[in-house]
Amino acid sequence: MALLEIKNLHAEIDGKEILRGINLTINAGEVHAIMGPNGSGKSTLCHVLGGRDGYEVTQGTITFDGHDLLEMETEERAVAGMLLGFQHPVEIPGVKNIYLLKESLNAKREAQGLDEVDTFTFMKQVRELVASMDMDDAFLHRGVNAGFSGGEKKRNEILQMLLLEPKLALLDETDSGLDIDALKVVSEGINRMRGEERGIILVTHYQRLLNYVEPDFVHVLYQGKIIKSGDKSLAHRLEAEGYQEILEEAS
Amino acid sequence: MRKELPDWLKTAMPETAAAPEAIARTAREQAETLGLPGLRDEEWRWTNLRAIQRGQFSAPIGVGADIEPSIRLPLDNPLRLRFIDGVFEGVPNEIPEGLTLSALADADEDTRQAAFSPTPAPSVENPNDALVTLNTAMAREGVVIDVAANAVIERPIVIEWLDGATESVMSHPRVLVRLGQSSSATLIEHIETVGEQPSWRNSVIVSSIAANAALTHIALGLDGARRLATERTFVSLERDARYHSHNVQLGGQMIRREYDIHVGGSGAHVDLIGLMMPRGKQVLDTHTRITHAAADTTSNEHYRTIADDAGRGIFKGRILIEEDAQRIQAYQSSNNLILSDNAEIDAKPELEIYADDVSCSHGATIGRLDEEALFYLRSRGLQLDEARGLLIAGFAQEVVDEIPLVELRDWLTERVEQRLGERDTADDEKA
Numbered sequence: 057m058a059l060l061e062i063k064n065l066h067a068e069i070d071g072k073e074i075l076r077g078i079n080l081t082i083n084a085g086e087v088h089a090i091m092g093p094n095g096s097g098k099s100t101l102c103h104v105l106g107g108r109d110g111y112e113v114t115q116g117t118i119t120f121d122g123h124d125l126l127e128m129e130t131e132e133r134a135v136a137g138m139l140l141g142f143q144h145p146v147e148i149p150g151v152k153n154i155y156l157l158k159e160s161l162n163a164k165r166e167a168q169g170l171d172e173v174d175t176f177t178f179m180k181q182v183r184e185l186v187a188s189m190d191m192d193d194a195f196l197h198r199g200v201n202a203g204f205s206g207g208e209k210k211r212n213e214i215l216q217m218l219l220l221e222p223k224l225a226l227l228d229e230t231d232s233g234l235d236i237d238a239l240k241v242v243s244e245g246i247n248r249m250r251g252e253e254r255g256i257i258l259v260t261h262y263q264r265l266l267n268y269v270e271p272d273f274v275h276v277l278y279q280g281k282i283i284k285s286g287d288k289s290l291a292h293r294l295e296a297e298g299y300q301e302i303l304e305e306a307s
Numbered sequence: 308m309r310k311e312l313p314d315w316l317k318t319a320m321p322e323t324a325a326a327p328e329a330i331a332r333t334a335r336e337q338a339e340t341l342g343l344p345g346l347r348d349e350e351w352r353w354t355n356l357r358a359i360q361r362g363q364f365s366a367p368i369g370v371g372a373d374i375e376p377s378i379r380l381p382l383d384n385p386l387r388l389r390f391i392d393g394v395f396e397g398v399p400n401e402i403p404e405g406l407t408l409s410a411l412a413d414a415d416e417d418t419r420q421a422a423f424s425p426t427p428a429p430s431v432e433n434p435n436d437a438l439v440t441l442n443t444a445m446a447r448e449g450v451v452i453d454v455a456a457n458a459v460i461e462r463p464i465v466i467e468w469l470d471g472a473t474e475s476v477m478s479h480p481r482v483l484v485r486l487g488q489s490s491s492a493t494l495i496e497h498i499e500t501v502g503e504q505p506s507w508r509n510s511v512i513v514s515s516i517a518a519n520a521a522l523t524h525i526a527l528g529l530d531g532a533r534r535l536a537t538e539r540t541f542v543s544l545e546r547d548a549r550y551h552s553h554n555v556q557l558g559g560q561m562i563r564r565e566y567d568i569h570v571g572g573s574g575a576h577v578d579l580i581g582l583m584m585p586r587g588k589q590v591l592d593t594h595t596r597i598t599h600a601a602a603d604t605t606s607n608e609h610y611r612t613i614a615d616d617a618g619r620g621i622f623k624g625r626i627l628i629e630e631d632a633q634r635i636q637a638y639q640s641s642n643n644l645i646l647s648d649n650a651e652i653d654a655k656p657e658l659e660i661y662a663d664d665v666s667c668s669h670g671a672t673i674g675r676l677d678e679e680a681l682f683y684l685r686s687r688g689l690q691l692d693e694a695r696g697l698l699i700a701g702f703a704q705e706v707v708d709e710i711p712l713v714e715l716r717d718w719l720t721e722r723v724e725q726r727l728g729e730r731d732t733a734d735d736e737k738a
């Protein structure tokens with residue numbers, strides 16, 4: 057059974073159709089990159105998968121790990137193992153990082169029928185992860201993303217993923233706006249998440265990330281449809297030739 | 308424009324008061340002329356005194372000293388100054404060196420003169436000052452807090468306003484706080500309702516902070532379904548003095564709190580931090596006025612309101628920078644959260660700047676919970692209710708975090724969470 061199966065997905069916002077028939081299958085153990093120019097529907101796809109209000113799915117189905125994803129609330133998707141990494145992680149100044157991490161983990165454990173995590177084990181694990189993401193412990197007691205630089209916010213997204221160990225990680229432009237050092241740390245984090253049990257979707261505007269995280273499949277999204285799929289060489293072609301040639305070829 | 312003084316208030320006017328005779332006599336005459344502020348007074352557009360007007364309040368008769376607050380603040384060895392329905396219960400026994408506490412009634416003429424001559428001086432043109440004038444005319448109870456030069460008073464000085472112990476009682480207490488040069492002290496107002504009775508307290512605190520001294524002033528309005536209060540604080544700062552105010556209002560039928568801050572010496576700094584959480588039909592109102600009268604002074608103001616049910620929150624912050632007060636930094640923000648369709652928030656910043664070398668900013672926001680933030684938390688697996696609760700608590704926490712006493716900060720964090728928890732329960736019952 058596929059981890060994620062999107063069939064003929066059509067979605068609109070404010071009556072405007074953005075996704076026009078997307079078909080995509082992702083199996084555990086695979087890393088997929090979805091690339092596309094601005095306005096191609098990349099963010100809409102992430103939002104629809106995340107369950108954000110305001111998008112209407114007019115046709116098609118999404119099956120995640122055997123569940124009808126479109127019937128699930130955002131938080132149900134999360135505890136079922138689908139985690140969305142935000143393009144613009146939200147600043148929440150009054151809520152401490154450490155608190156959010158713990159509550160998220162416990163929400164997932166509760167859904168799995170497990171007891172709450174014990175504080176000692178949790179703190180130990182979190183500290184190790186913080187160090188591995190080249191972050192400072194002090195960050196744990198600051199507000200969620202509050203006053204973080206762009207790079208810090210993206211590291212924080214990966215940190216959450218590493219802790220929550222989703223079945224499917226959906227990373228929306230996690231590489232945008234990162235300097236090369238932050239990109240390396242973030243990429244290493246993503247590579248650590250790779251595994252037999254886990255699917256990863258990298259939604260990205262730039263080919264650069266794919267030099268650090270090698271995808272198994274690359275898809276080109278254009279005007280709300282996947283117009284071409286291939287292996288990592290497709291990403292190199294995009295980098296070398298730009299979108300235009302591939303768009304023409306596909307049409 | 309103004310409402311005439313109700314008869315019950317006229318007849319309650321005492322023959323003798325704590326103010327020096329000449330001041331009291333003038334105040335009595337003025338109080339009759341001024342009456343009570345009405346809705347047409349610009350400063351009272353959002354808050355009315357109808358409940359007071361109709362209240363038929365009478366002067367306290369004194370109910371004895373066996374009334375204790377039911378809420379315990381986590382304070383280290385506090386010096387308690389207890390007022391039950393405005394009647395002062397006396398000064399504590401052991402008072403640290405450098406501190407003098409005395410009942411206002413026992414104070415000498417000069418001290419009483421000071422207690423009734425605040426800086427900035429109230430003006431009869433200002434409708435707010437009708438209430439100060441009324442206090443001057445009627446005050447019989449009060450306390451004087453004197454901190455000697457260079458004294459550092461570690462123990463918090465706690466004024467306990469225990470209101471509502473007896474039926475429909477009003478009180479007009481007056482407090483004088485004087486900090487000598489380079490001294491420091493912490494003043495906490497513990498405001499609690501100790502009975503079900505309606506009450507009205509019209510209290511005035513007059514404080515002066517000498518050069519290089521620091522006063523931390525925390526007001527905690529903790530509860531009260533039928534508590535009415537009109538509270539006024541005057542503060543004057545000399546050079547390099549510091550005043551940190553933290554104003555938390557969690558209850559009361561109608562609470563109007565006002566601060567007049569006169570920043571009169573260079574290098575002086577003021578922090579005004581506030582959190583108001585009206586719910587039910589509560590009206591919680593704070594007006595602040597900061598006057599930068601000296602160069603190189605700074606002020607930082609940060610108020611937040613969370614209005615629920617049919618609660619109303621009002622914040623008006625005025626900053627006046629005088630002509631010769633150059634190189635001023637004044638920052639004000641007022642952030643407000645509305646949780647229900649029937650709740651209302653009025654926020655108004657007012658800047659009046661006559662100097663030219665000034666860095667001054669203000670911002671007011673009124674809104675509902677941030678949808679982006681809700682989505683973010685839910686995308687991490689948090690239930691909608693929990694995410695909402697977390698965001699509301701987080702919104703309050705940002706101002707709670709600015710309380711300089713750690714134990715009190717932690718205690719208030721829990722108290723606010725508890726308040727918000729009650730909200731969830733209430734919602735469940737409705738559903």
